[in-house]
Amino acid sequence: MEVILQNLTKKFPSRDRKNREDVVAVSDFSFKIPDGELIGLLGPSGCGKSTTLNLISGLQKPTSGKIFFGEDDVTDLPPENRGIGLVFQNYALYPHLTVKQNILFPLQNLKGKDKISKTEMLEKAYKAAKLVQIDELMERKPDQLSGGQQQRVAIARALVKMPRVLLLDEPLSNLDARLRLQTREEIRRIQRETKITTIFVTHDQEEAMSISDRIVVMKDGVVHQIGKPQDVYDDPTNLFVAKFLGTPPINVFNGKIKDNRLYIGEDAVLEVKGVPEQEVYVGIRPEGFLLQEEGSLCCKLSGVEVMGRDVSVVSTNAASLNPTIRAIIGTENNVNTREGIVSFNLIPHKVFLFSKESEERIYF
Secondary structure, three states: OOEEEEEEEEEEOOOOOOOOOOEEEEEEEEEEEOOOOEEEEEOOOOOOHHHHHHHHHOOOOOOEEEEEEOOEEOOOOOHHHOOEEEEOOOOOOOOOOOHHHHHHHHHHOOOHHHOOOHHHHHHHHHHHHHHOOOOOOOOOOHHHOOHHHHHHHHHHHHHOOOOOEEEEEOOOOOOOHHHHHHHHHHHHHHHHHHOOEEEEEEOOHHHHHHHOOEEEEEEOOEEEEEEOHHHHHHOOOEHHHHHHOOOOOOEEEEEEEEOOEEEEOOEEEEEOOOOOOEEEEEEEOHHHEEEOOOOOEEEEEEEEEEOOOEEEEEEEOOOEOOOOEEEEEEOOOOOOOOOOEEEEEEOHHHEEEEEOOOOEEEOO
């Protein structure tokens, strides 16, 4: 099911007595989600991603704008008539019902022409349970299940009606690291098998990048960039997006352009022809450093962390906005720790320039 958001805006009344202006949770959001894609809504707390999901589900009404499921305008349609499946962060299972009864519940509430027989209900319930691999737990109560199993029940309950659109609101936040990894892989597998258009809300950029066909990066209700995860990582549109994506995070420096060269401190680190002379922010991805004895960027060595296949060189520089600089290099490199100084050359396509005033990208 194609989902179209058309100039979607949501405002809430201000609770601040001194400032009565409405709070804009979502601002003029337009986006077309193709049929069968998994889209990640990504951003820090308060960016508007959950509000956007609530608008799509019908739990909240937009201040302005339209929502279409295919050709159908569902803007004013109640949630139960939109054909959605919704999975919450806290699972929202009925504790007094078994797994089977929880999954059956949406089917038992079907009315009119949508109503189906008990036999069909059971078939659909077991099919949904098998899809999420909990078909052997059908007679258990939620308190007899692990957090990961409870989340699977919630997903099965959302899928049992084969919704037109599946909405997931931070579904992995309550799981430990290993379960989170396993469950996000399961969500991706289920989405590929069912081909249901899915919208996944998270503040975890690694989560969003690993399973999404495309990600939408938001801040303060405004969409900053939409694209394939790797494309957004490799080509951020502004400093916020560059800093939000990436583990370890991007290294940011104060820099300046002079005589077609980029300077970090007193070090001329890169040729940047055609860029006007100005002060800039310089973002360098951790994998953008090449360890060289006579490298152009000199830093004070703090330590070396061996991480198996990679080595993290930790250093400092007076021009850095990060407390420490992290450079990821291969294990074949030998870091001379005796000198206390480390030098790097930079990989140009891993270096980004941003305006000091607007923080927008400067291309070179």
